[in-house]
Amino acid sequence: xxxxxxxxxxxxxxxxxxxxxxxxxxxxxxxxxxxxxxxxxxxxxxxxxxxxxxxxxxxxxxxxxxxxxxxxxxxxxxxxxxxxxxxxxxxxxxxxxxxxxxxxxxxxxxxxxxxxxxxxxxxxxxxxxxxxxxxxxxxxxxxxxxxxxxxxxxxxxxxxxxxxxxxxxxxxxxxxxxxxxxxxxxxxxxxxxxxxxxxxxxxxxxxxxxxxxxxxxxxxxxxxxxxxxxxxxxxxxxxxxxxxxxxxxxxxxxxxxxxxxxxxxxxxxxxxxxxxxxxxx
Numbered sequence: 001x002x003x004x005x006x007x008x009x010x011x012x013x014x015x016x017x018x019x020x021x022x023x024x025x026x027x028x029x030x031x032x033x034x035x036x037x038x039x040x041x042x043x044x045x046x047x048x049x050x051x052x053x054x055x056x057x058x059x060x061x062x063x064x065x066x067x068x069x070x071x072x073x074x075x076x077x078x079x080x081x082x083x084x085x086x087x088x089x090x091x092x093x094x095x096x097x098x099x100x101x102x103x104x105x106x107x108x109x110x111x112x113x114x115x116x117x118x119x120x121x122x123x124x125x126x127x128x129x130x131x132x133x134x135x136x137x138x139x140x141x142x143x144x145x146x147x148x149x150x151x152x153x154x155x156x157x158x159x160x161x162x163x164x165x166x167x168x169x170x171x172x173x174x175x176x177x178x179x180x181x182x183x184x185x186x187x188x189x190x191x192x193x194x195x196x197x198x199x200x201x202x203x204x205x206x207x208x209x210x211x212x213x214x215x216x217x218x219x220x221x222x223x224x225x226x227x228x229x230x231x232x233x234x235x236x237x238x239x240x241x242x243x244x245x246x247x248x249x250x251x252x253x254x255x256x257x258x259x260x261x262x263x264x265x266x267x268x269x270x271x272x273x274x275x276x277x278x279x280x281x
Contacts, residue, residue, distance in 0.1 A: 050122040053089035056111040058148065065127055066107050066148040068092030068119070069100030089116060095143045102158035102179065104143045122177050127151055129164060129173045135217045138164065140184075141175060151175070155250045155258060156184060185249045187213045190265060192242035193222055197270065204240035206267065210248065210260065219248075220260045229253075230262040239270035 008014055055074050056062050074089040092111075095104055106127045111117035128150035129141045141159040144152030150170050151159055164173035190208040198204030210220040225232035225243075229251065234240060246265035253259040 050120070051108055051118050052105070052121045053087070053116050054092040054105055054107070054111065054119040055089060055116045056113055057091045058094045059113060061110070061112045062092075062107055062148060063110050064107055067095060067104050067127070067143055067151065068107065068148060069095040069143065070103045070105060074116070092119065094146055095148065097145045100143050102142070106177065120177060124162065124174060124176050127159070127173060127175055128170055129153060129161065129175070130170045131164070131168045134168055136212055136215060141173070185247050185263065188219065188246050188248045188262075189213050189216075190243050190246055192244075195224075197239045197242070198234075198237065199239060200237055203234055203236050204238070204267070206240065206242050208243065208265075210246075210262065223260075223262060225262045225265055225267075229259060232262055232265055232267070234267065235269065241268045241270045243267040 053074075054068060056068065057071065058068055062068065069092065071091040071093045073084060074091055075084045075087065077084040090105075092105060092107075105119035105121050106125050108118040108120055108125075111119075127141075129138070130144060130150050130152050131138055132153065136155075138153040138161055140154055140157030141151040141161055142154035142157035144150065151157070153161075158179060159175040159177050162174045162176055165171040189211040191211065192206050193209050194207040195205035196202075197206070205224070207222050207224050209218060210223055211217065212219055223230065225246075226234055232246075243265035246262055248260055248262050250258040251261055
């Protein structure tokens with residue numbers, strides 16, 4: 001059988017078989033689809049990122065750099081295991097809160113509804129983020145409810161912020177997609193605001209204002225580090241020297257919001273040095 005795509009030598013008559021012509025048309029259509037984005041090429045320029053195939057099951061056409069939540073594989077291994085292993089493709093849906101945190105992709109090209117295209121699943125890529133508060137310099141971002149337009153700054157997000165435009169509001173950023181950050185422990189400064197040092201009959205009861213160690217911003221006021229949800233344990237009796245430093249983290253308070261938790265502080269037992277006694281006495 002002759003090769004329909006065999007090259008022609010100089011001087012030979014040009015005869016284009018139907019199969020060769022159709023292959024040219026398919027290549028042209030593929031090129032047009034991959035570059036059909038107004039104002040910029042859709043070809044990703046991030047070889048350090050992991051790019052996968054995603055089918056847009058969100059119900060609407062989506063543009064480059066939008067966010068979709070990851071659903072089931074396009075090819076179910078129970079129906080075609082070989083194809084499932086050879087071609088990883090996932091369904092992308094409208095993000096859902098408490099479902100798609102750490103399970104989303106950023107589109108690398110426009111994808112029409114029901115069509116398959118490429119998306120960033122891990123590594124470095126550009127995306128828009130929403131910065132609500134600059135009290136603490138944003139370090140992480142996460143999918144934001146049902147929006148596909150941008151990520152939201154989050155203390156435990158699965159996207160590490162490498163760079164951003166600055167200020168508050170929706171803005172361009174460069175992020176590193178990866179695993180969710182379940183717990184971020186950070187240092188804090190403490191200022192004693194109330195309570196007492198304790199004595200031989202009663203435990204100390206110091207309370208503190210908690211400050212961000214970098215910006216100096218007040219994170220929490222009049223905190224009792226021994227009450228829930230905080231983790232600090234004091235002796236049941238005895239005098240304690242007030243703390244001025246500690247480590248804290250944020251955790252879910254059970255209602256969807258985050259609460260500050262003091263894990264360790266540098267309180268010390270206030271004790272005098274023992275008197276030196278003679279040998280053998």
